[in-house]
Amino acid sequence: MAQPIVEVRNLRKTYGDKVAVDDVSFAVQPGEIFGILGPNGAGKTTSVETLAGLRHADGGTVRVLGIDPQRHPEQVREHLGVQLQEAALHDKITVGEALRLFAGFYSRPADPDELLALLDLTEHADKQFGRLSGGQKQRLSIALALVGNPRVAILDELTTGLDPQARRSTWDLVERVRATGVTILLVTHFMDEAERLCDRLVVIDAGRVVAEGSPAALIDRLDDDRTVVVRFGTDDAARAREALDRLAADHPDVSRVEELDGGRGEIAVSGTPRVLFALVPALAEADLVPDDVRTVTRTLEDVFLAVTGRTYAPQEEAESALVAEGARS
Known part of the structure; x- marks a missing residue:
């Protein structure tokens, strides 16, 4: 180097x-x-x-x-x-x-x-x-x-x-x-x-x-958890939640299912890197077709949370205020 x-x-x-x-x-x-x-x-x-x-x-x-x-x-x-x-x-x-x-x-x-x-x-x-x-x-x-x-x-x-x-x-x-x-x-x-x-x-x-x-x-370097978000119409949302809760209880690659805020019928399914392979057959077996499927991409904000234990808050005390305080002291 x-x-x-x-x-x-x-x-x-x-x-x-x-x-x-x-x-x-x-x-x-x-x-x-x-x-x-x-x-x-x-x-x-x-x-x-x-x-x-x-x-x-x-x-x-x-x-x-x-x-x-x-x-x-x-x-x-x-x-x-x-x-x-x-x-x-x-x-x-x-x-x-x-x-x-x-x-x-x-x-x-x-x-x-x-x-x-x-x-x-x-x-x-x-x-x-x-x-x-x-x-x-x-x-x-x-x-x-x-x-x-x-x-x-x-x-x-x-x-x-x-x-x-x-x-x-x-x-x-x-x-x-x-x-x-x-x-x-x-x-x-x-x-x-x-x-x-x-x-x-x-x-x-x-x-x-x-x-x-x-x-x-x-x-x-973050853990190997992966999350897939699926969105369903109003008529299918409750049935989808039941099917996915059963999946989380029975499948080793699925660890968590939770409804997201916002009232849009979105459900987050988390687990191992193979969580998507578990999710798709389960939806097909239940005859559920989601309106949207997306994987959640990790970002540097997740890194910050992992290393500090808190969410990223860029509006904390401004450094210029700290400098000004030091100049006055």
Whole structure:
């Protein structure tokens, strides 16, 4: 395996008596989209701001391209692009002016026109920042993170507040950026975003890493239970429930049958990976034809529940409030 392009070991950061990051470790390989996933307030932004040299760690080590950004932030700056959640520009500055301004901060900047084309901003080059849509502002923030020709880009909560179409468009852009050779650290509290984009990730909760691996591997590590949901019309729902209860009592591959909320005649049948093979013959024998059959796909939210014992709650205490409290203390 190649030498990691980013290494974080036993990172710790506190604000007064509040522990924001507690013994966080991970390594990022060149060319990856690496996710840092967790609820708001979990310690994600503090971790990457420490990595970028914007905050000082209270313990542990961080390295970017083998360089300590805590001691030599100026050496890292040329190789690291950062798009932070709270970043904003003056409303009057245009897209093109912003890119040219930021390009002047670097010795070997990217071509602003090429970045405009890459991020679908060419036709908006003369538009003022204050007149951009949310999706356009996010595309500009990515362009500004890339204008220094970085080898590593940190993208922090870049789709927060965007509508579904703008989110999907932004995901496509992130993949296009990775295709240019940039390693990406993607900070997000959206499970679907991490599952779609990330090669590997860490799940952080309450300042600690609670899971690490590829999305598929993390999901595969869950238990082997499978669930199939069948939906019946009103006339067949009661008869179906009776037949499926008998199936659960008699068949070793079926462990649980339950009616789902919503009043739509849906029944969840859970058991071993062979639960579907048990379900279909039972329905045929009872002369029951469901209106719909679907398997329930495991997600990263199930991983979070498994490792923390609680449901995923991204609206927990915001990390920005924690930072503000630390600044006041």
